[in-house]
Amino acid sequence: MQTDIYRVNVGPIHPSTHGGLHAEAVMDGEIIQDVIVHLGYVHRSVEKIAESRTYQQFVPYTARLDYLATNLPVLGYCQTVEKLLGIEVPERAEYIRVIMAELSRIASHQIAIAATGIDLGATTGLMYGMRDRERIMNIFEMTGGQRLLSSYIRIGGVAADIPDDFIPAVRSFVNDVPQMIDEYNGLMTGNEIWAARMQGVGILNPEDAVKYGVTGPNLRASGIAYDIRKAEPYGIYDRLDFDIPTGSRGDSLDRWTVRIEEVRQSGRIIGQALDNLPEGEIIARVPKTLKPDPGKDIYHRIESAKGELGYYIVSDGGNKPYRLHVRAPSFINLMVLPLVCRGGVFQDIITNIATLDPILGESDR
Amino acid sequence: MVLDTKKNDNLNDVEELARNNILVTTFEKLWNWGRSWSFWPLNYGCNCCPIEVMAAGAGRFDQARFGYEVVRAVPRQADLLTVAGPITLKMKPAIERVWAQMPEPKWVIAMGNCAISGGPFKDGYSVLPGVDSIIPVDVYIPGCPVRPEALFHGMLELKKKVQQGEYRRS
Numbered sequence: 001m002q003t004d005i006y007r008v009n010v011g012p013i014h015p016s017t018h019g020g021l022h023a024e025a026v027m028d029g030e031i032i033q034d035v036i037v038h039l040g041y042v043h044r045s046v047e048k049i050a051e052s053r054t055y056q057q058f059v060p061y062t063a064r065l066d067y068l069a070t071n072l073p074v075l076g077y078c079q080t081v082e083k084l085l086g087i088e089v090p091e092r093a094e095y096i097r098v099i100m101a102e103l104s105r106i107a108s109h110q111i112a113i114a115a116t117g118i119d120l121g122a123t124t125g126l127m128y129g130m131r132d133r134e135r136i137m138n139i140f141e142m143t144g145g146q147r148l149l150s151s152y153i154r155i156g157g158v159a160a161d162i163p164d165d166f167i168p169a170v171r172s173f174v175n176d177v178p179q180m181i182d183e184y185n186g187l188m189t190g191n192e193i194w195a196a197r198m199q200g201v202g203i204l205n206p207e208d209a210v211k212y213g214v215t216g217p218n219l220r221a222s223g224i225a226y227d228i229r230k231a232e233p234y235g236i237y238d239r240l241d242f243d244i245p246t247g248s249r250g251d252s253l254d255r256w257t258v259r260i261e262e263v264r265q266s267g268r269i270i271g272q273a274l275d276n277l278p279e280g281e282i283i284a285r286v287p288k289t290l291k292p293d294p295g296k297d298i299y300h301r302i303e304s305a306k307g308e309l310g311y312y313i314v315s316d317g318g319n320k321p322y323r324l325h326v327r328a329p330s331f332i333n334l335m336v337l338p339l340v341c342r343g344g345v346f347q348d349i350i351t352n353i354a355t356l357d358p359i360l361g362e363s364d365r
Numbered sequence: 366m367v368l369d370t371k372k373n374d375n376l377n378d379v380e381e382l383a384r385n386n387i388l389v390t391t392f393e394k395l396w397n398w399g400r401s402w403s404f405w406p407l408n409y410g411c412n413c414c415p416i417e418v419m420a421a422g423a424g425r426f427d428q429a430r431f432g433y434e435v436v437r438a439v440p441r442q443a444d445l446l447t448v449a450g451p452i453t454l455k456m457k458p459a460i461e462r463v464w465a466q467m468p469e470p471k472w473v474i475a476m477g478n479c480a481i482s483g484g485p486f487k488d489g490y491s492v493l494p495g496v497d498s499i500i501p502v503d504v505y506i507p508g509c510p511v512r513p514e515a516l517f518h519g520m521l522e523l524k525k526k527v528q529q530g531e532y533r534r535s
Binding site: 043 | 419510
């Protein structure tokens with residue numbers, strides 16, 4: 001039968017593209033032949049702006065890269081600058097940072113759960129994911145004073161000490177994490193329609209994942225237990241006990257279940273950090289003007305909620321970076337979208353975008 | 366209650382009508398009343414503010430309390446464009462096209478500092494200085510990001526504006 005090739009645009013203004021993603025699907029009937037990913041709709045020239053901001057002034061911009069896991073990109077940037085200048089972070093600040101980072105990871109995964117739910121037509125998923133996330137927002141507001149982008153982590157430590165009601169609030173949240181996960185699994189993971197939309201959709205085999213440089217939950221769903229918190233521990237992660245959940249098939253359902261299991265592991269990490277939280281200083285003595293040695297450059301990476309988040313900074317001896325580059329996991333993870341979509345049907349594009357969980361602020365910068 | 370027009374000579378007396386549960390108004394006012402209680406928003410967003418829009422729509426803040434929960438994905442069905450996030454040069458034609466596709470009467474909320482003025486990214490080479498440089502804006506809500514409560518406040522301000530008929534018509 002003679003068929004025509006036609007092109008369908010998903011985005012850039014589309015409710016399920018997680019920001020300004022524009023995916024151009026090349027369709028042969030109902031079958032996807034190719035997907036062309038157009039990026040740059042959210043390109044805010046962050047890397048160029050960094051060259052005209054001092055090291056401290058750039059901290060709030062990093063929160064606006066990955067605004068779902070706000071404390072993780074801030075942590076990555078602050079640790080990079082600390083490594084560049086050789087600043088020692090106090091013990092108490094390290095533990096508070098771990099708590100905030102893991103809460104951010106949970107918040108990001110809960111948005112992934114909520115967004116996947118609503119993208120696949122399950123509004124209940126949105127309601128449950130957002131309900132539990134609001135408790136994390138309350139904790140962030142308690143410490144940093146703002147719900148979403150508090151920039152609580154600073155170069156050398158954290159901005160302020162934790163308030164009295166912080167520990168009970170975090171403790172009660174962590175205690176409820178297993179119950180939350182049971183609820184998500186009972187509502188969605190075990191659902192027949194859910195399985196039909198996800199199982200065997202968007203299979204990413206481990207070889208391709210490594211070749212494309214995919215990191216984070218997407219790589220672990222393909223069966224490779226690679227986590228920078230274990231492979232190259234930063235901060236105090238080498239003292240904490242947690243598992244790396246992995247998938248076996250590398251399909252959308254695996255990416256979904258790996259994220260849910262990571263919420264459980266993050267809960268475990270927060271519990272241990274709360275148990276061992278020491279007393280002491282919360283921020284190191286950091287000079288007001290930071291001037292690294294001229295010609296020095298540094299690359300530091302952390303395990304963000306989306307994968308390997310790295311910062312590369314080149315110094316020219318001034319108080320502003322000469323060049324700053326962000327190795328954004330979402331940008332690289334998105335490159336497999338055509339690969340996992342090819343041969344599927346049209347609605348699989350939405351499933352694959354939702355489960356690859358890209359964040360366009362970070363990808364386009 | 367049925368009003369007997371033959372018996373009652375005071376039909377022009379507004380107070381007399383009001384006593385009989387009849388309100389006199391213009392169609393314009395009636396329509397504006399209806400429009401203001403049920404905006405059908407189209408959310409454009411590409412940054413942090415859309416996450417707060419999501420939070421506003423979910424259980425804790427519950428946008429449905431105000432009747433503004435019918436979020437449309439199609440511009441032809443929407444009458445309120447919520448612009449949240451910076452407008453980049455690449456996104457500009459898409460916004461203009463969505464705005465042109467929306468039927469009249471239509472309104473715009475500029476949500477967050479990026480949409481108002483470019484916000485922290487104003488110095489960037491690829492960011493426009495606010496959405497009002499391409500389309501007219503009715504309500505500005507400052508914040509970085511805007512809290513859900515502030516979004517509701519902005520929508521209620523727009524409601525007042527619409528009820529008073531103070532909006533642009535083509």
